[in-house]
Amino acid sequence: xxxxxxxxxxxxxxxxxxxxxxxxxxxxHRAMYWYKQKAKKPPELMFVYSYExxxxxxxxxxxxSPECPNSSLLNLHLHALQPEDSALYLCxxxxxxxxxxxxxxxxGTRLTVL
Amino acid sequence: QQQVKQSPQSLIVQKxxxxxxxxxxxxxxxxxxxxxxxxxxxxxxxxxxxRPDVSEKKEGRFTISFNKSAKQFSLHIMDSQPxxxxxYFCAASKFTSGSRLTFGEGTQLTVNP
Numbered sequence: 001x002x003x004x005x006x007x008x009x010x011x012x013x014x015x016x017x018x019x020x021x022x023x024x025x026x027x028x029h030r031a032m033y034w035y036k037q038k039a040k041k042p043p044e045l046m047f048v049y050s051y052e053x054x055x056x057x058x059x060x061x062x063x064x065s066p067e068c069p070n071s072s073l074l075n076l077h078l079h080a081l082q083p084e085d086s087a088l089y090l091c092x093x094x095x096x097x098x099x100x101x102x103x104x105x106x107x108g109t110r111l112t113v114l
Numbered sequence: 115q116q117q118v119k120q121s122p123q124s125l126i127v128q129k130x131x132x133x134x135x136x137x138x139x140x141x142x143x144x145x146x147x148x149x150x151x152x153x154x155x156x157x158x159x160x161x162x163x164x165r166p167d168v169s170e171k172k173e174g175r176f177t178i179s180f181n182k183s184a185k186q187f188s189l190h191i192m193d194s195q196p197x198x199x200x201x202y203f204c205a206a207s208k209f210t211s212g213s214r215l216t217f218g219e220g221t222q223l224t225v226n227p
Contacts, residue, residue, distance in 0.1 A: 042218065043217060045213075092157070094213065099207045099209055100165075101213075102163075103215070104159075105158050107155065107157050108156075
């Protein structure tokens with residue numbers, strides 16, 4: 001099973017709302033990632049967790065708060081977002097080994113901030 | 115130094131034709147070059163990848179050609195099919211970058227029946 005699942009598929013929120021995106025994998029991967037992807041652009045790395053600890057934060061604004069409760073789950077908590085944060089948010093996972101380990105992506109959550 | 119330049123931005127090919135997408139990089143520390151395929155409404159999926167110690171890698175209809183001296187690599191899709199219509203991203207990474215992939219800007223491929 002090489003599936004990464006993400007919920008919800010679509011999310012519409014106002015700028016004052018608090019919401020969370022969820023990601024789950026059961027491949028035994030100990031590295032999990034959040035990416036942001038704008039239309040017709042490549043994915044942009046936001047956060048990386050390795051063994052449930054935050055290892056990379058690509059200077060993401062604090063209105064995005066990641067959480068890795070266990071080795072299979074990854075959350076992204078959203079608060080006070082801006083309309084320009086509207087995008088496809090992708091979760092990915094991989095083995096923790098070398099930089100050549102394949103990253104498996106989920107289908108993404110399409111986020112619209114009004 | 116971290117950029118990967120990809121061309122063309124869009125490509126239209128007839129069924130049965132050859133699709134060619136090119137990428138160029140500057141940072142000679144890059145040593146792993148994957149290609150990702152993304153269908154609408156889906157996340158990217160690894161298609162094929164190459165290390166610079168080989169000049170070509172083939173998997174089915176998909177071939178990566180790698181020119182280390184020119185710092186260029188390309189994806190060739192032989193016998194292109196309508197089902198190959200997707201966005202293709204080249205990427206590069208290096209040992210010291212850990213999990214970071216540097217992506218190209220993407221190529222939207224349309225294969226007409």
